[in-house]
Amino acid sequence: MAHPQRLEVFDQVKAKYNGLLTGALWRLTGDRELFAEAMQYALLSIWQNIDKLNKSTAGGYIYRIALSASSKAWRSRIGKDGQISRRIARAVSSSNENSHDLEAVYRVRKAIAGLPHRQARALVMRYLEQKDYGTIAEILDCSVSTTRSHVSKALSGLKRELSNE
């Protein structure tokens, strides 16, 4: 795709999905610096995959990009053997007023980033975006029962992952 055309499509994609992307990345990171870094990765990914995003199935792909971007941002953080830094810990704590212990919130966010893509997307849409199963099924282009299965498997995956730590 020619550069000017790519810019035009990029701008359209951004206008359409900005709210979704911002919301998903914020909920997956909970920290401004992490969020900014994840947003950079997401924009880069959108730019590189602009052809895929110029289609009706773009919505599902945006979730995939958001998850991948937040995962990269988390991984690139220095936390000494994967441990959360104090600054991020504070940020996580302050971003979660319901105050589950911050380590648990951090671990959940990190674990979501490690889930298989479709499961993670279904989980994020169901819980972080609070969408109903029908809408999620439409975005993921699968049946409602398959969507439920993805969410269920994602929860099991989280449980398994979080009990292993």
Place this chain on the structure above:
Amino acid sequence: MNDKKIKAILESLGSEQVPEDVHKLGEQVFQDFINKTSESRTHFLWSKIMKSRMTQLVAAAVIAIAVFFGLGRFFGGTVTFAQVIEPILNANTLVFDFLVGQEDGPVIHDIVVGNRIRRTFSNMETILILDLDDAKMLTLDPLNKDATYMDIKGPIGEQTKNFMEFVRNAVTRLEGQEVEELGQKKINGRNAVGFQVHGHGIKIWADSETAVPIRIELRFGPTRYILKNIEFDVPVDESLLSMDVPAGYILCEQEIDLSQFSEQDFIITLRILVKHSFGGNFPESLGLEDFMNLAGQIQAEADEPKISEEEQVQIGMHFAPGFMFFQQMGPSGIQWRYIGKGVKLGEADKAVFWYQPKGSQTYRVIYGDLSVKDVLPQDLPE
């Protein structure tokens, strides 16, 4: 953690509203991205490019050409002395080895003909050919037969030019300086006489018969530089300095502009450096040789990097401009200090670096977690 708790956390995350400033931050990131994208043909952006071996080589090459920043200003006077040896010093060819730090550190080998330089390295495969008149640099990767051009207009080209002038005229520029004789010694079988220039931290050893310098030692801030094996007017195959892409090489269309660099580039570069060269502990001092060693490491690992894909992208995007940001501070008159000794990466309460941006009344202080704050002069950390 049980199901109930996991679901409760997920639901609490889902009910959280995105703060207004986060929306603004997202918009800012987008605008920055668009701005860079608009200049995409000349800037560091594309992930695919950034992960390429060539980009890693270019990032490392920047370190290699920016090592000369500030060194040209040791002597400010004009040349008015030594008419006899001046023709020798203005010889058509000049060859020397250049080291930063210790004698056993990476060696840069320069062949200079007129205003062109062919630069090779003991710790990297890359070959650089610089045309200082046109401010262009041809970077060659002999292993993969890749070639790329870089624009070196601005400080990089000017500083390199100044440095070459300094080397050519090192002896004549001793005029008017307070010089102490260091006596004679043999250097590579040649009788050499030494001089120490007070106030500049410079030692020069010159051939005792021709007065042509054969070894120069400089100290600039915390960093020591050594020029050795200096030779003038040696026969050189000028095709070695051709700016044409050699036969068998493929020209990468990517062009890179080195005039853009920012604090953010420096911070990311600092993180990469501390993580990979010092195991997450900030070093005792921050010097050019640290960046050079990392550049060698990046090159050595270009085909099989030991770092993550994201960090490869970060290196491609930020390493060269981040280093440029650091290296131009001194020559630009920016006051800075590194105070990271004993600090671990992630320690938010300990400062590691400060500098005063031009025209600013406050200082920018970088902490161990790489956060940055504006600080008043009286609050500057020790």
